[in-house]
Amino acid sequence: MIRIDMPWTLQLVVVAFLLFGALVALIGSWGLAKLPDIYMRLHGPTKASTLGVGCTLIGSLLFFSHQQDGISVQEALVTIFLFATAPVSAHMMGKAALRRRLKSVPGTRNVPEK
Amino acid sequence: MIAVVIPIAMALFAIAALLNLYRLAIGPDLVDRILALDTLMINSIALIVLSDIWMGLGMLFELALLIALMGFVSTVAMSKYLLRGDVIE
Numbered sequence: 001m002i003r004i005d006m007p008w009t010l011q012l013v014v015v016a017f018l019l020f021g022a023l024v025a026l027i028g029s030w031g032l033a034k035l036p037d038i039y040m041r042l043h044g045p046t047k048a049s050t051l052g053v054g055c056t057l058i059g060s061l062l063f064f065s066h067q068q069d070g071i072s073v074q075e076a077l078v079t080i081f082l083f084a085t086a087p088v089s090a091h092m093m094g095k096a097a098l099r100r101r102l103k104s105v106p107g108t109r110n111v112p113e114k
Numbered sequence: 115m116i117a118v119v120i121p122i123a124m125a126l127f128a129i130a131a132l133l134n135l136y137r138l139a140i141g142p143d144l145v146d147r148i149l150a151l152d153t154l155m156i157n158s159i160a161l162i163v164l165s166d167i168w169m170g171l172g173m174l175f176e177l178a179l180l181i182a183l184m185g186f187v188s189t190v191a192m193s194k195y196l197l198r199g200d201v202i203e
Contacts, residue, residue, distance in 0.1 A: 057163060078175060089152060
């Protein structure tokens with residue numbers, strides 16, 4: 001189990017980051033499960049989940065920077081990697097969905113011709 | 115305060131992973147399943163980081179970085195396969 005020898009203000013900041021990140025990631029996955037269309041479903045995880053995991057990693061960075069000596073930069077590395085690669089993978093999945101001519105809900109504008 | 119909040123956050127991420135598994139099971143097309151697997155990878159990174167804080171180790175970041183790398187490369191490879199019918203041309 002973890003030792004609690006941190007000032008309570010820093011604990012409050014870490015707790016706020018962790019809870020906000022978990023809530024945002026849950027909302028993103030809920031959007032993935034609920035939305036009706038692949039082009040809508042791409043929005044939920046690729047934005048919300050990245051923000052959620054980014055907030056969780058920032059909370060972890062604050063925690064371990066206090067627990068250990070110096071700033072722990074490994075979480076920042078993971079965060080930067082996730083922020084750089086999430087739009088690329090989302091773009092590739094969107095291109096694959098367009099290439100397979102998946103159906104969109106009625107009312108979508110600029111649908112490519114069959 | 116942190117010892118109370120970390121199980122709550124892990125439970126929220128576990129519910130998110132269950133929703134991803136639901137979409138992975140019912141996904142009508144392959145692209146939905148790729149998206150569900152990618153999101154599952156991202157949620158598992160968060161679970162690993164939270165368990166790292168919970169155990170107080172401070173040495174599981176390499177695991178998180180490796181899983182992030184594997185998730186990105188596998189997502190791009192599967193999307194590229196669906197786009198072109200070939201991974202490396």
